[in-house]
Amino acid sequence: MxxxxxxxxxxxxxxxxxxxxxxxxxxxxxxxxxxxxxxxxxxxxxxxxxxxxxxxxxxxxxxxxxxxxxxxxxxxxxxxxxxxxxxxxxxxxxxxxxxxxxxxxxxxxxxxxxxxxxxxxxxxxxxxxxxxxxxxxxxxxxxxxxxxxxxxxxxxxxxxxxxxxxxxxxxxxxxxxxxxxxxxxxxxxxxxxxxxxxxxxxxxxxxxxxxxxxxxxxxxxxxxxxxxxxxxxRTISLPSGEGYVGGEYYFLDSKDDAHPARYIFEPVLEKENELVSDQKRKGKKSKIDDRRIFKEEEIITSRDKLVAFKRGLMNFVVGGCILRRNNPNSHYAFIVHTATQKTSHVKLENITHEFFKQIKSRDSRTSSIINEMLQAAFIDTQKSVEAYGYPMPGYKDVENAFYNAIDKDYISVTVVNSDKDMDAVLDEDNGELRLRSPFSIFVGGQVLDRGVTIPNLIGFYYGRNPKTMQQDTVMQHSRMFGYRNEDLLSVTRFYTTQRIYENMIRITEIDLALREDIESGKFTEGFYFIQKYVSHKKDENGEKVKDEIIPCSPDKIRISNILLLKPNSRLLPVGFTPIAKSYARKISSEIRRHLAEIIDEQERDAVDVSLDVLEPIIKLAYSALKQDEQALRFVSLERLLTTIRYLADNENKVHLIVRRNRKIAKYKGNGVTYQDAPDNGREELAIARKVAIDKPALMLLHQDGTAEGWNESEFWWPVLFSQKNTRRTVFAMPDAGGRLKVK
Structure with a gap:
């Protein structure tokens, strides 16, 4: 090359x-x-x-x-x-x-x-x-x-x-x-x-x-x-350069009470999130359009409505004013990403305009409330600015800069819903979102995700809150990721509900684990394990509420044969025929020879074996098996080896359980369904369940071939049993089952 x-x-x-x-x-x-x-x-x-x-x-x-x-x-x-x-x-x-x-x-x-x-x-x-x-x-x-x-x-x-x-x-x-x-x-x-x-x-x-x-x-x-x-x-994992700030920083490092990023997350009450993210439905207004619930002309005086939303806008202007002291010509961005409907975006735009309009036309009735919010924003921002090691200007300087920005119309609010909107707001030279004023606020949905770079983003109000969160979508919404200086981070805030924030922590952990597995070479055969999260929490009435994170839209993988690998579950080939009797006997003898070096023939308990020693034996066992044409649940050699490597992790050891001279038929009692449980639940499976705590167990079950369906050919049946302390993961079996038609 x-x-x-x-x-x-x-x-x-x-x-x-x-x-x-x-x-x-x-x-x-x-x-x-x-x-x-x-x-x-x-x-x-x-x-x-x-x-x-x-x-x-x-x-x-x-x-x-x-x-x-x-x-x-x-x-x-x-x-x-x-x-x-x-x-x-x-x-x-x-x-x-x-x-x-x-x-x-x-x-x-x-x-x-x-x-x-x-x-x-x-x-x-x-x-x-x-x-x-x-x-x-x-x-x-x-x-x-x-x-x-x-x-x-x-x-x-x-x-x-x-x-x-x-x-x-x-x-x-x-x-x-x-x-x-x-x-x-x-x-x-x-x-x-x-x-x-x-x-x-x-x-x-x-x-x-x-x-x-x-x-x-x-x-x-x-x-x-x-x-x-x-x-x-083949996946090539690209390194991030110095200064990159992503999910680890926002959602993992920030959990450390000594880390300056601990101030970035600002919680939004579920009640508020329901108000801003509720959608208009046929014959029914959205909550934010229902004047019985919310009146936008009361945005300042309604102290219990849109509390975090107003705090976010105040913190944004205060943070920008602090940064502009060193660079008076700099511009900053704030994103509002809640509901998907355009009507909701326009409503939030109007509310934002009304909020700043009332601050500009403040009177004796509203001035005290505005000053309270300004003082709270100053104290909130001061904590993070000083945590990052920067000097904080005095309150009077910030107050003057804040009201100067309001009174001189330094704030712009833009709804971005379509390509046409994007054409108007993207910079022609670099394709980034163009900040047309010192304080640019963008309200929108999906159009503000993939590929859109938002410079100097210091505030993000996020309210997309489905019961089932799609991991890829949520991650792509995170426009605050990128190369960020610490002066920006010192005033950056992320506003969302506790539930969304906790799920973003989990999403970050799942993504990080996948990347570590890729970089460590665990998925060399092209099989990938992706963690899955499901929780059944209880609502205020004590009812169970399903809270789930899935990797992506079901439509993208609807023809995939997705399997769930969970703690204490089995993985084994199902639906096969042994090779010819004479060849099968030679392979079986070779496996016996290998096993004699690592486990006594009379041993009934599990022994720890290095995966390097065990892999050649597994390959030999598979060499005696031919997948039946109609078998959809046959786990290939590559799949089993990749899974066992994944489960064995860095320790690279497996609990091995061996049984000989079994006589189980190929089909279950109905003569049609393949046998998928060759292990004895009261014996070797019970042992596997007992020992497989932090690493998996492999049962090697010798079938003498005399039972119906095996054509007198002996073979060794591998059964992998996942350990108790492993996370649920999903993976795709190789074929589409003949279900796809291509036009």
Whole structure:
């Protein structure tokens, strides 16, 4: 591999740190192997499983794949298609960034960067011989234009390509039920068109880029010839640079009473959250529109209504005033993200305007209340500013700056609901949200998530509170993640309910555990375990309330065979036939020889065995088993080994229980259902349950083959039993069960 002798070395931002540079080189080497290797093993996987670049929210993923593009250009790749989130604004942001990054090459007529909707007809061979970058959003017309472009210029015969799917876990996957069918599904339109593009290009590598990979990891391994795999088998975890602030800081470090981040979280009462997040329904007003509940003209005088919301607005202006003492021209942002309906956003915009309007027109009736709120905001902010080691200005200085900001209209409030709104508020040069006043407040929903960078964000009022929280969605809402200076953090506040905050702690812990497992190499076979959280709390009436965190939208994984691995559960192959008798006997003898070295033949209790010693035995046991064609619950060798490695963790040891000469039939008493419980519940299973506390147990059960269904062939049946002290995780079995139809 050429390590960036030309394109990468001249890239605008080529000065990558060594760890970051290695990630780019590893990704490029994988792409080269997938495209140019002639080995049989590589050819089997060629153009199939994607590679994933896994970053964190707003941590520099675009910079990473830009470096990969440049290095790929240095290594015989000629074209890159970049698929962005379905947003006109983000397409323009990506397009402008690519032109900026490759500007020197564009001026030298070596590279061209196009928006697919603006590509001229009739490109010449001269133009096609350049390196080409094409940007498109994941939308029907854009993807159709890419297909036409490939067809018109027979790119598959000329170019080695990368397809970079930015925010790959959104839009690009999903399934709809086939009408008139109970168990068949079609790929959604966008996913189907992306699949078509992948299938039309030879010499193409599919690169997924995301910070929330859960839906992708839970995809099955499709067998259909006309459907390219979605699940990656290789993940490259991108490091975050110095100064990155993410979930660990906001939700884990902040739990330390000695850490300055302990002041960031500000609780919102459930009653208030219900008010601001309630949706208008048919024939019924939302709570915030019901004047029996709330009157916006009483926003100042109603001391018990929207308490945290008003505190947030006050803290925001006070914090900004403190920061502006050192930089009078600086601007700051505050986000309000609660309900999804536009009418609710407009209502909150009006309430915010009314709040500041009444402060500006303060009178004898409201001045004392406003001053109380200002004094509370000063004290609140002072605690965190001093905790970060910064000097706090005097109250009078802050008071003067606060009223100056109010009286001179330094505050703007903007609703952002659509692409059109985003076009108006995004900076044309860098694609970030444009702060048009010193104190910019944005009210919106989903449009303020993926790909949107909000500079100088120091306040976030978050009220999305479903009973079941989707982990990927909640994480992508966290626009306060990114590269932040401590002066900003010293006045930053996050307002939400205690329930949401605690769930964000759990989401952060789940995400962190997954990343640690990936980086430690536990998932080398392309199987991924994702923790799941379910709690049954009690409401004020003592009734159980389900509180659940799921990895992603069910529509994204609805054809996946999702299994739950929980404490003290079994995992074993079900539905198989042993190989021929003579070969099976040889394998069984070999297993006996290995076992004789680690456990006495008369031993009835469990013994601790290193996984390194045990893996060859498990592989031998599987070599005597052939999966039945109709068996849907057969756990493959790769799946069992990956699971046992995951459960064994760093200790790398397993409790081994061995039993010999069992005589259990292949089918249960009805003669149809496969036997799935070869272990004796009163004996070896009881032992496994007793010893499997901190590490798993493996039962190796020798069947002599004389029972009905085994054709006189003996074999060893492996049964994995998970330990008591492990978290619930979900994972996807390999195939889609033939349920997917591709249009």
């Amino acid at each position: 050429e390590k960036g002798k030309y394109y990468l070395s001249k890239l605008k931002e080529h000065n990558y740190q060594p760890e970051f540079q290695k990630c780019i080189e590893d990704a490029c080497q994988y792409c080269i192997n997938m495209t140019f290797s002639q080995s049989d093993n590589d050819l089997n996987d060629k153009e199939k499983h994607p590679i994933m670049l896994l970053g964190k929210i707003q941590s520099g993923k675009t910079r990473a794949y830009t470096g990969l593009m440049a290095l790929a250009f240095d290594n015989q790749f000629d074209m890159v298609f970049i698929l962005t989130k379905n947003s006109k604004a983000l397409v323009q942001q990506t397009y402008k960034r690519m032109r900026r990054e490759f500007n020197d090459f564009i001026r030298e007529n070596e590279i061209d960067v196009f928006d697919i909707m603006k590509v001229l007809n009739g490109l010449t061979d001269y133009e096609l011989n350049k390196k080409i970058v094409i940007v498109a959003k994941k939308e029907k017309s854009n993807l159709d234009r890419i297909s036409d472009f490939i067809s018109d210029y027979t790119i598959q015969q000329r170019k080695n390509c990368l397809i970079i799917d930015d925010e790959a876990d959104t839009t690009g996957i999903g399934f709809n039920k086939v009408k008139g069918s109970d168990d068949e599904f079609d790929l959604r339109t966008i996913a189907s068109k992306v699949n078509k593009i992948r299938g039309s290009l030879d010499g193409c590598v599919f690169v997924q880029v995301t910070a929330t990979p859960y839906a992708l990891y839970l995809q099955p391994d499709f067998d259909e010839e006309n459907l390219a795999p979605i699940k990656p088998k």
